[in-house]
Amino acid sequence: MHCRKITSLPGLSLEERQKRNHHVPQSFFYQNGHRQFRGPSVGIGKEPLQETFKDFCSASEPIEYDPALIYGQRKKQQVTPFRPHFVLYDKKTLKFMAFFRQHVPDSRMEHYRVRHVNIFYYLEDDTVAAFEPLVKNCGLSQGKLVRRGKIAKTSQPGFFYTWKDFNVGNDVELNGIIFHIADCDTFTREFLTANGIEVNERECIPKDPVSIEKMVQQAQQALKHKTPSNDDKLRRFLEYSGMNLCFDCVLDETQRPGGELITFKMYYSLEDDTVAIRELPENQQGRDVSGMLLKRTKLPKDWRKTPIDFPAIIFNTTEAEIDEYYQPRDFIIGNTIFVFGRKFLLLDCDKFTRNYFDKVLRCVQPGKLEIQKPKPSQIKLKLPDYLGLGTPEDSLASCYSLIPRTPKKDVTSYLINSNKTLRYGCRIETAHPEDKDRRFIMSYNLSDGSIKIMEFPSLGISGGKFLTSQKVPRPDSNPHKPDYYTPKDLYIGAIIKVYATRFVITSADLFVYRYMQAHPELFSPMIIDNVRMYHLKEGNLRDDIQKAIKEDHEKYIAEVETKSNISDAIHDAMTERVPELVTGKRIPSPYISEDEVKKEYHGKEDKYKLPCNINIKNEDTILSDTGRVRFLEPHEE
Incomplete structure (x- = not known):
C-alpha cells in the first residue's frame, strides 16, 4: 500500500514514527502572581506551528510555492537514537574462570587446597563479584566469596577495576585474595576482542588433590560394589538352627619365645556363617581360665585389608569393609585357618561334619592328621653372681x-x-x-x-x-x-x-x-703315719699297743699248737729270734710290764712300719744301727 493512501491520523504518518521528541510546549505561566495564558510559539517536539506554513498565509500576501510540492519531500539523515550506558549494557556480564590456593595447616592428608572460582564483571555499573561453585561433601563454606561492588586496586589507590584489567593469565587481587584467571566464556572473549584487547590462550585449571583422592576412592568403591544376597535368613534359621561343623585344631606358637602347640575346638555355625573357638580343659593348666578363645563372629580371610578411608581406631568391621569371609568349603582337614593373625591347623572333624561335606558339598574330608609335639627345650638358668650379702x-x-x-x-x-x-x-x-x-x-x-x-x-x-x-x-x-x-x-x-x-x-x-x-680313702698314708707318730710321742696309743701285742701272742700260740713236730717249731722260733720257748722252761705271759710292751712293739716295727727314734734300753733289748728295736740272742746275754 502506498504511503500517500494512509489515512492522515496521529501516529500513522512515517514522519511521526521517526520522531523521538514529543515534548509539549508550555502555555501557562505566572505573572505578578496571576496565572496567564500565552499561546505556544512552537509545536510538539519544538516543531514549527502550522500557522507559519504557506497554507495559512493571508490572501494579501503573495503566494509562495513550496518546492517540495514539485520535487517531493527532502530526505532527512537518520539519527541514531540515544541510549544511556546502563541501558546499552543492561544484563551483559563478563565471566572469567579462575582459581586460588588456600593453605591448610595441621593436616597430614593435605597441605593446600585448590578452589575454583567464577568471577563476574557487570558492564552496566562496572561492579565485580566472585562465586565458588558448590561441591558436595567438601566441608567448606562455598557460594559467594566476594560481594558485588566496585573493587579498588591495591597497587593504584583511588582507582577501581575495569573490564580492561581482566584477561586470561592475569592475577587479580580481590579483597586480599589473589585469583589467577585461567579461562573465560565465548561472549567475554568476543567482547574483549571487539574492543581491541587480545585475549590469551586458555590455561588448564589444576585439580584439588583431595578431590582427586575422593574420586579414586569412589571409583574403587564402585568396583567393589556387591550385589545384595538373596539368601533368606529366616529359611536358614529354620533349616540349620543348632547345626555346627566341629573341628579339632591346633594353634602353633612354637616360633615365639615360650610358645607351644595348643589344641582347640573350632565350631562353624551353618545358621549365620559364624566361627567360634573354645579352649580345652587340659590347656588351662598354668594359664588364665577362659572358656572361649573366640566368640561367634564372622571370620574374615584378610582382616587387615580394609578401605583407605576406614578409621584405624575402629575394630568392628562390617560386610561393607570386608571383601571375603570364610565359608564351609575352606574348612578342609590339613588347611590352615588364619584367625586375626593366629594360625590354626585343622586336624580332625566329627561324624556330622563328614556327612555334611559328603552329601551337601560333595567333598570328601581327609583322614585324621597326626602331629608330634616337640619336646620342650630345657633352658639352663644362669645363676647370678654372689653379691657379698649373707652366705x-x-x-x-x-x-x-x-x-x-x-x-x-x-x-x-x-x-x-x-x-x-x-x-x-x-x-x-x-x-x-x-x-x-x-x-x-x-x-x-x-x-x-x-x-x-x-x-x-x-x-x-x-x-x-x-x-x-x-x-x-x-x-x-x-x-x-x-x-x-x-x-x-x-x-x-x-x-x-x-x-x-x-x-x-x-x-x-x-x-x-x-x-x-x-676313713683311709680321704687321707694319704703319709698323713695318717704323721698323726700316728705324734700320738706315739704323746703316749696316747698305749691301749692300742697292748691290744696289738695280745693279738700277736694269741696268733703265735695258735700257730705253735698246729705244728706236729715240736723241733720244727723250735727251729722256726729260733730263726725268728723269739725268746726262749722251746726249752719248756717258760712261756711268755700276755701280761708284761710297760717296758717290755714298748720293747715288743718296737721289735715288731717291720710289721707296723712306724718310724721311731725313741731310745728304749732294757736288759732284754738293744737299739740297732738302723734305729729299730730287736730282741737279744741267748749268747748275747
Whole structure:
C-alpha cells in the first residue's frame, strides 16, 4: 500500500514514527502572581506551528510555492537514537574462570587446597563479584566469596577495576585474595576482542588433590560394589538352627619365645556363617581360665585389608569393609585357618561334619592328621653372681623362689656326724714376734662343715672366741661358688688361710686319728703315719699297743699248737729270734710290764712300719744301727 493512501491520523504518518521528541510546549505561566495564558510559539517536539506554513498565509500576501510540492519531500539523515550506558549494557556480564590456593595447616592428608572460582564483571555499573561453585561433601563454606561492588586496586589507590584489567593469565587481587584467571566464556572473549584487547590462550585449571583422592576412592568403591544376597535368613534359621561343623585344631606358637602347640575346638555355625573357638580343659593348666578363645563372629580371610578411608581406631568391621569371609568349603582337614593373625591347623572333624561335606558339598574330608609335639627345650638358668650379702647359700636360695627360704641341710650327714668334732692345735704364721706365742684350738664340725677357732689366754691377750662357727672358703676358690675346707685339708703341718689370717696346724686330738683310721680313702698314708707318730710321742696309743701285742701272742700260740713236730717249731722260733720257748722252761705271759710292751712293739716295727727314734734300753733289748728295736740272742746275754 502506498504511503500517500494512509489515512492522515496521529501516529500513522512515517514522519511521526521517526520522531523521538514529543515534548509539549508550555502555555501557562505566572505573572505578578496571576496565572496567564500565552499561546505556544512552537509545536510538539519544538516543531514549527502550522500557522507559519504557506497554507495559512493571508490572501494579501503573495503566494509562495513550496518546492517540495514539485520535487517531493527532502530526505532527512537518520539519527541514531540515544541510549544511556546502563541501558546499552543492561544484563551483559563478563565471566572469567579462575582459581586460588588456600593453605591448610595441621593436616597430614593435605597441605593446600585448590578452589575454583567464577568471577563476574557487570558492564552496566562496572561492579565485580566472585562465586565458588558448590561441591558436595567438601566441608567448606562455598557460594559467594566476594560481594558485588566496585573493587579498588591495591597497587593504584583511588582507582577501581575495569573490564580492561581482566584477561586470561592475569592475577587479580580481590579483597586480599589473589585469583589467577585461567579461562573465560565465548561472549567475554568476543567482547574483549571487539574492543581491541587480545585475549590469551586458555590455561588448564589444576585439580584439588583431595578431590582427586575422593574420586579414586569412589571409583574403587564402585568396583567393589556387591550385589545384595538373596539368601533368606529366616529359611536358614529354620533349616540349620543348632547345626555346627566341629573341628579339632591346633594353634602353633612354637616360633615365639615360650610358645607351644595348643589344641582347640573350632565350631562353624551353618545358621549365620559364624566361627567360634573354645579352649580345652587340659590347656588351662598354668594359664588364665577362659572358656572361649573366640566368640561367634564372622571370620574374615584378610582382616587387615580394609578401605583407605576406614578409621584405624575402629575394630568392628562390617560386610561393607570386608571383601571375603570364610565359608564351609575352606574348612578342609590339613588347611590352615588364619584367625586375626593366629594360625590354626585343622586336624580332625566329627561324624556330622563328614556327612555334611559328603552329601551337601560333595567333598570328601581327609583322614585324621597326626602331629608330634616337640619336646620342650630345657633352658639352663644362669645363676647370678654372689653379691657379698649373707652366705652364698642364702643368696642362692632367693634365686629359686620369690619368697627366700632357708637353705636345706644335709639331714643324713647331720644324723651320722651329730656332736662329732675334729679339734686341732694351731698357731698363727706371722712375721710379728708378739704373735708367735699365741695358741689356738681349731674345731671342725663334721655335721655341717663349719670351723670355729678359740684362742688360749696368754700374756697381754685375754683369749676367747677368735672365729664364730662358720664355713671357711678356700683362698683359691671361686668367690661366687666357693669351695669350703673339708677334713682332708686339715692335718698336722697344713696351712689354713682363714680370710686374711694364716694358721699352721701343730697338733690333733686322738679322735682325729680315729677318724683317719675309719676313713683311709680321704687321707694319704703319709698323713695318717704323721698323726700316728705324734700320738706315739704323746703316749696316747698305749691301749692300742697292748691290744696289738695280745693279738700277736694269741696268733703265735695258735700257730705253735698246729705244728706236729715240736723241733720244727723250735727251729722256726729260733730263726725268728723269739725268746726262749722251746726249752719248756717258760712261756711268755700276755701280761708284761710297760717296758717290755714298748720293747715288743718296737721289735715288731717291720710289721707296723712306724718310724721311731725313741731310745728304749732294757736288759732284754738293744737299739740297732738302723734305729729299730730287736730282741737279744741267748749268747748275747
